[in-house]
Amino acid sequence: VPELPEVETTVRDLRQMLIGRRFKGVTFQDWERMFATHPPTVMSQLIKGEEVTGLTRRAKYVVIELTNGKSLVFHRKMSGNLFYRHTEDELEKYTHIIFGFEDESELRFSDLRKFGRVYLFLDEKEKLDHFAKLGPEPLEDSFDFAHFNAVLSKRKGALKPLLLDQTLVVGLGNIYANEALFVSGLHPLRRAETLTEAEKQKLFLAIRQVLEKGIENRGTSLSDYLDGNGQKGSNQEHLFVHFKKKGEPCETCGTPIEIMRVGQRSTYMCPTCQPLSSGQ
DNA sequence: GGCATCCTGACC
DNA sequence: GGTCAGGATGCC
Numbered sequence: 001v002p003e004l005p006e007v008e009t010t011v012r013d014l015r016q017m018l019i020g021r022r023f024k025g026v027t028f029q030d031w032e033r034m035f036a037t038h039p040p041t042v043m044s045q046l047i048k049g050e051e052v053t054g055l056t057r058r059a060k061y062v063v064i065e066l067t068n069g070k071s072l073v074f075h076r077k078m079s080g081n082l083f084y085r086h087t088e089d090e091l092e093k094y095t096h097i098i099f100g101f102e103d104e105s106e107l108r109f110s111d112l113r114k115f116g117r118v119y120l121f122l123d124e125k126e127k128l129d130h131f132a133k134l135g136p137e138p139l140e141d142s143f144d145f146a147h148f149n150a151v152l153s154k155r156k157g158a159l160k161p162l163l164l165d166q167t168l169v170v171g172l173g174n175i176y177a178n179e180a181l182f183v184s185g186l187h188p189l190r191r192a193e194t195l196t197e198a199e200k201q202k203l204f205l206a207i208r209q210v211l212e213k214g215i216e217n218r219g220t221s222l223s224d225y226l227d228g229n230g231q232k233g234s235n236q237e238h239l240f241v242h243f244k245k246k247g248e249p250c251e252t253c254g255t256p257i258e259i260m261r262v263g264q265r266s267t268y269m270c271p272t273c274q275p276l277s278s279g280q
Numbered sequence: 281g282g283c284a285t286c287c288t289g290a291c292c
Numbered sequence: 293g294g295t296c297a298g299g300a301t302g303c304c
Contacts, residue, residue, distance in 0.1 A: 003298055033286085060299080077299045079288080094288090113287045115299070157281065166300080173298050223290090223297065242298095264283075266296080284303085292295085 002076045004138070004171030005214025005235065006225050007060050010082055013228030015055040017084045018064065018107065023047040027098040034096055034109070036117040043120050047072060047099070059134050059170035063127075071127050072099070073119040074109065079224040080116030083108045092230070112224060135169045138207050143169070148204045152192060159203075160188035161263040171211060174265050175220055178242040179210040181269065187276040188260070188267045213238065241268040 002010070025048050028040035035043060047066065054065040062082060064072040074082060083092060087104045097109040097118060109118060121127040135151065136143045148169070155162055162168055163177040172180065181188050184206035186199060195203070219225055219233030222243055226232060236243070240251060247256040250270040260267045 006298070031287095075299080077286090078297070111287090112289075113297090115286060161281075164299085175298055220298070225298065263281080265299095282304090285301085286299105288297100290296090292293100 002060060002080070002219070002225055003173035003176050003214070004057075004060060004211050005176070005217075006219035006227075006233065007057050007062060007076070007171075008215050009219045009233060010228045011055050011057045011062055014062070014064075014082065014084055014107070017105075017228065018052045018055060020052065021101040021103060021105065022049065022051045023066075024100040024102050027100060029096050029098070031096050031114050034111070034114065034117055037119045037121070040097075043118075046070070046120055046122070058131055059137075059166055060173070061131075069123045071121045073121060073127065073130070075117050075119075076111065077113070077115035077117070079113040080109065080111035081224065081226050081230075082228060083110065083226070083230055084228050133167055135165075135167045138169050138171055138211060145201060145204050149197070149200055152195070152200055152203075156193045157191060158189045158262065159186055159192055160265070160267055162192055163207075164263070164265070169207065172207065175222075175239070175242045176207075176210050176214060178268050179240055180206045182241045182274060183210055185273055185275075187274045188262050188269055189276060241270060244268055 026040055026044035050066040050068060050070055052064055053067055056063045060075060062074040066072060084107055087106055092110045094112045095108050095110040099107040151168055155168060159181060160177060163172045184202040186203060214220060214235045217233055217235035217238055218227060220235040221232035222236050241257055244257040246259050250257055250273060253272045255270055255272040258269055258271055
């Protein structure tokens with residue numbers, strides 16, 4: 001569920017609350033499969049006594065930097081959430097792992113669908129190796145149009161699956177890919193190799209625009225997503241096409257929104273604003 | 281590229 | 293009971 005804006009919002013929330021806290025250990029509720037690098041008892045031993053020195057985001061991963069070069073990394077996949085709570089607070093449904101701090105507060109990993117994963121990397125190299133295949137961060141200054149143009153020019157095929165490919169550019173998921181294509185006026189099946197320079201420029205700007213808007217609105221809460229305090233975001237109220245009902249009019253031109261299946265994902269688009277004309 | 285797969289719950 | 297849901301991987 002969480003795409004870049006949701007992960008960024010969570011990281012900003014947790015940064016305020018976690019930095020400086022020292023881990024006591026890990027309490028494992030069920031579903032050991034969520035531990036990607038070490039079994040629960042081993043991970044517990046390894047983080048015990050380590051202090052949180054920083055929180056960052058890489059792609060859709062939450063990265064918690066610890067003392068001694070370690071990092072605790074989460075991927076929430078479809079339905080995972082991270083909450084900062086006090087030990088006495090009532091447990092949220094679907095809580096699978098609890099990371100306890102020495103001061104009786106804790107970080108909880110809840111996930112209805114159990115696709116989420118937690119990783120512990122013991123040094124910088126382990127972490128970088130895990131992230132090695134990820135593409136550039138779309139909101140960083142280093143990701144300029146020249147860079148985007150260069151990476152996109154090497155790729156072929158329909159735009160929608162390309163935008164979801166985290167080796168091209170990270171952070172987009174189904175919601176923001178649909179929104180970015182609408183904003184740039186490009187059809188989801190338009191082939192990358194047929195794009196003009198001007199169209200690539202539009203797409204580049206649209207990607208940044210929809211992601212920044214998502215962050216301003218503290219993420220899109222359509223079903224499961226909640227921030228680090230358990231609150232919903234509001235971006236679902238500001239979507240152009242994603243999650244619209246079939247036939248609902250496009251806000252720009254009034255044409256009924258179409259829903260099609262592209263690469264196993266629901267793809268919402270306006271046939272008037274996103275024609276499949278030039279080039280295909 | 282397309283497809284199944286990992287899961288649970290909501291909706292038709 | 294079938295389909296679908298903010299993701300990503302591994303198999304043709």
